[in-house]
Amino acid sequence: MTQYLLSVHSVEGEGRDPMTEEEMQQFMQRVGVLEEEMKSAGAWLFGGALHESDTATVVRMSGSEVLTTDGPFAESKEHLGGFYIIEAEDLDAALAWASKTTAAVSKPIEVRPFRHVSEA
Amino acid sequence: MREVDVAPKLDGAEVGRIFREESGRSVAALIRVFGDTDVAEDAVQEAFAVALRKWPGDGLPPNPGGWITTTARNRAIDRLRRESRGRELHSEGAVLSSGNDDPGMPEEVGPVEDDRLRLIFTCCHPALSTEAQVALTLRLLGGLSTEEVARSFLVAEAAMAQRLARAKRKIRAARIPYRVPEDHELPNRLRPVLAVVYLVYNAGLASPTEPGLCSEAIRLARILATLMPDEPEVAGLLALLLLTESRRASRTPPDGSIVLLGEQDRRRWDRALIEEGQAIVRRCLRRNQPGAYQLQAAINAVHADAATMEETDWPQIVALYDQLLAVAPTPVVALNRAIAIGEVQGAAAAMALVDDLDLDNYHPFHATRADLLRRLARNSEATAAYERAAALAPTDAEREFLRLGGRGSR
Numbered sequence: 001m002t003q004y005l006l007s008v009h010s011v012e013g014e015g016r017d018p019m020t021e022e023e024m025q026q027f028m029q030r031v032g033v034l035e036e037e038m039k040s041a042g043a044w045l046f047g048g049a050l051h052e053s054d055t056a057t058v059v060r061m062s063g064s065e066v067l068t069t070d071g072p073f074a075e076s077k078e079h080l081g082g083f084y085i086i087e088a089e090d091l092d093a094a095l096a097w098a099s100k101t102t103a104a105v106s107k108p109i110e111v112r113p114f115r116h117v118s119e120a
Numbered sequence: 121m122r123e124v125d126v127a128p129k130l131d132g133a134e135v136g137r138i139f140r141e142e143s144g145r146s147v148a149a150l151i152r153v154f155g156d157t158d159v160a161e162d163a164v165q166e167a168f169a170v171a172l173r174k175w176p177g178d179g180l181p182p183n184p185g186g187w188i189t190t191t192a193r194n195r196a197i198d199r200l201r202r203e204s205r206g207r208e209l210h211s212e213g214a215v216l217s218s219g220n221d222d223p224g225m226p227e228e229v230g231p232v233e234d235d236r237l238r239l240i241f242t243c244c245h246p247a248l249s250t251e252a253q254v255a256l257t258l259r260l261l262g263g264l265s266t267e268e269v270a271r272s273f274l275v276a277e278a279a280m281a282q283r284l285a286r287a288k289r290k291i292r293a294a295r296i297p298y299r300v301p302e303d304h305e306l307p308n309r310l311r312p313v314l315a316v317v318y319l320v321y322n323a324g325l326a327s328p329t330e331p332g333l334c335s336e337a338i339r340l341a342r343i344l345a346t347l348m349p350d351e352p353e354v355a356g357l358l359a360l361l362l363l364t365e366s367r368r369a370s371r372t373p374p375d376g377s378i379v380l381l382g383e384q385d386r387r388r389w390d391r392a393l394i395e396e397g398q399a400i401v402r403r404c405l406r407r408n409q410p411g412a413y414q415l416q417a418a419i420n421a422v423h424a425d426a427a428t429m430e431e432t433d434w435p436q437i438v439a440l441y442d443q444l445l446a447v448a449p450t451p452v453v454a455l456n457r458a459i460a461i462g463e464v465q466g467a468a469a470a471m472a473l474v475d476d477l478d479l480d481n482y483h484p485f486h487a488t489r490a491d492l493l494r495r496l497a498r499n500s501e502a503t504a505a506y507e508r509a510a511a512l513a514p515t516d517a518e519r520e521f522l523r524l525g526g527r528g529s530r
Contacts (some may be wrong), residue, residue, distance in 0.1 A: 002294075002295045073425075089297075090295045090297040091295050091297065091299050092296075094294075095247070102484065111294075112294075113293050113294045115293075
């Protein structure tokens, strides 16, 4: 079995229209059904949606000091919006989950394999 | 070929030819056994070195393909033992999962099962870019060297090696499966496979220095047609390639120029290829599950029936383009349909259709307009269209041809 990251990214400045109450409910329901399916199939490991990228804090080494700055990585225009970590037999199985996820959240999904410890 | 010779003399080139013919099957079998493309490739390469040493002296073994697979497998086992990677491979499980994988020590290579079908579906997996699909297919299944693949696509060898390495790394890391897709997946998964073979053929057609790609594509299409006899579009692709190939020598003479369909010496068309292609088209018609490749093959079959351009059954060709446009509604198909309509209803009717198309960066669009404009005696517009076409043409031969005002066309 291989572990895969299924992630949703949002592009800075490409804000979407806020969902109406009803849309939000439908969205939550679709996602709930999907997560239930992942769990009962044994594919689910972890996942969740993230707050907006402006809630992020970056911590980095500056010499021997730890420097803390407000905001997401300044270098990237794309920010992680949410993700699932799943376990699947092969890429085809992972892509099948990704297809269900993109249908549920109406956004493109990036699929990436995790390194095995032995591959490091 | 040389069955009368008692002891056929083999030189290095002949060994290379036989090897290339057989290596795809061996690589495919060894990937299943060892679960790793690099192990399989290296082992078959080693077997090639042994064959180069032994065959010229000992003569060709009775079953060269079996010899290569067995020799390569033994080399791989030796090497894995030496590097004590056997246990490692075992503990990680087969890197490429084949569904019924038993990743233990290599099993006997099955004599009946053909693994090439798995291999081509892995090489042409939709998670790989088209460039990667083409490179992997030619390298692993076609047995071309990295240098040959690089030369075919005018890419530096180092860049091609990198492209192949990246693709193989992705197959391994993302665990792209090594199996033939299920029936319900087949429509989506077959499409890139057929597209890769067609692309290889067209790359050969576009570069007269690499005609080997044309025969390579036909060889791949034949393999597919043998392995998937029930897929009408596979048969359609093979027929299309055979019929196109029957005219290649007349279309692109050795001087590198281009001869249009109407100007070709039809006596030089290859009748054996035409007959084979037309027989497949007839079987497709009986099966009556038309698709884009079958329809293009049928169009080519109609051309092949006509002794001259004028005797062509153009209404039949228009009818086939109508069907093709229904299954593949692209502007390029619409352009070709318009050309056929021009032969039935005249240049003005074709012009009306062509002017509606959005193909401004496609040089055949301007070449077609130029030809129609000239037939309509709109000469200065025709000249401008030829110039536009020449500016966009990808090869010197085509540019030259168009600068001469499509010399040859009416």
